[in-house]
Amino acid sequence: MTRAKLPPSVSQRRLGAELRRMREHADLSATRAGELFGATQSRISNIEAGGYAVSAERVRALARLYDCDDEKLIEALAAMTGGRTRGWWEEYREILPSDALDLAELEYQARELRVSSTIHLPGLLQTREHARAMISDAVPPMRQDEVEHRVSHRLKRQSVVHGEPPTPLTAIIHEAALRVGFGGQSIARAQLRRLIDRSEEPHITLLVVPFSTGTYPSAGHGIVQFSGPIPSLDTIQLDTDHGSVFIDGEARLAKYRKLLDRLEACALEPSKSRNLMTRILRET
Template identity: 75%
Template sequence: MARVKLPPSIGQRRLGAELRRMRERAELSATRAGELFGATQSRISNIEAGGYAVSAERVRALARLYDCADEQFIEALARMTGGRTRGWWEEYREILPSDALDLAELEHHAETLRIASALHIPGLLQTREHARAVMNDAVPSMTSEEVEHRVSHRLKRQSTVHGEPPTPLTVIIHEAALRMGFGGPSVSGRQLRRLIDQGEETHLNMLVIPFGAGAFPSAGHGIVQFCAENARLDTIQLDTDHGSVFLDGETQLSKYRMVLDRMEACALNPSQSRDLIVRIQREM
């Protein structure tokens, strides 16, 4: 039986995109780059699309060809060629949309995470019951089997922040998300109790924006910053009604880092945030 070739992972696509940006900054066409590199234009294009595996040495060679002098950035790219193995999320490839797999991969490889959410408890911190209640309210509606696949995937993603070693996580949650009441009082109460317990973990920095803080930037959608070992390789995810949108342009990264900084500035400190969560939980 012929082996089915998997589509490029988001890590492979990002590596290719960075090589393309490097080439464009050098003002070389793909055809000219291929001539200088001893490859065809189609080979260069396939590398840049993430469809052709490239070794660490070839990444370094392309960087020299493109006159890139940022050694730390080049080495971070070189490391992306070897460590991006297919993970547990591949078992969901024929079950869930591709952006769900991309999300799990980005979380798995992130050095640190920063998440902001106004109306939902972030998926990495949800209980099974809460996650199921959220999925049951999705539009369009999902079958019970689809819901359980989504819930299973979400809970497996949580190994990122609860595994060994855990990925450091900063979560910025608005008070509205704490009071939404998904699943009713008992489910919401247990979810808030989980947040209180998680807030005690040293790798998790939980910050709450209270209603009294007033307006704050980007209140309409969730934002995740996946922090790489080199800041130029960070990724931003926007959580929308039609799925995840991933951004990695320099201007986009700069904008959303600033948005998240401003949201953090609006939030209570961790101790005050915990006190507010406890108060809301007692009101359930």
């Protein structure tokens, strides 16, 4: 039986989007680019949609056609070509929304991760019980099997921060998220102990924004920065009520990097953050 073709991966779509930006910067239509490259307009469009694989040499050839002289970008894009890796998240393809799979793939590929959270704790630091309590509270409610699929997916995502080598993680958490207490007292206490323990690990920087800070920029949805091989290939994720929104493009990346910098500036240093978490644990 022939295996069904997988939809384009996050890397394939990003590669295509960057080639489209190059073409547009060169002020070429897809039709004209195809004529100059010896391809059809539909082939160029399929490449830019991530639906047609290209080799590293073709990426370099397109960059020359588009007069791009950013060698770091060109080589980073060339490295994104080649065969697609079937990651563990593919087992959830018919079970979970596609943005959940994209999130896992981006975390797997990231060189570093930076997360901000106001009410919900970062999924990469949640206990199983806390994750189950959060997911079970969704509106509209999910069937129990759906809840368990999402819990298992969330726990498997955590391999990026406790694997070998682990991905560096900076988590900026508002004090409110530490006090919500999803699932009741025992679950909340276990979750706080998990955070305190994780904050001792050298690759994890956990920063708490206390209530005493007052004004807090962007006190809404969670934000994640996935660091790519070069800064212009970073990705931002916004965690909304309607699912994940993924953002790239230098202007918007710059906006959210600056926002995350401001959130970090509002937070306590790591040792004081740990002390605050310990105090909240005693009070819980």
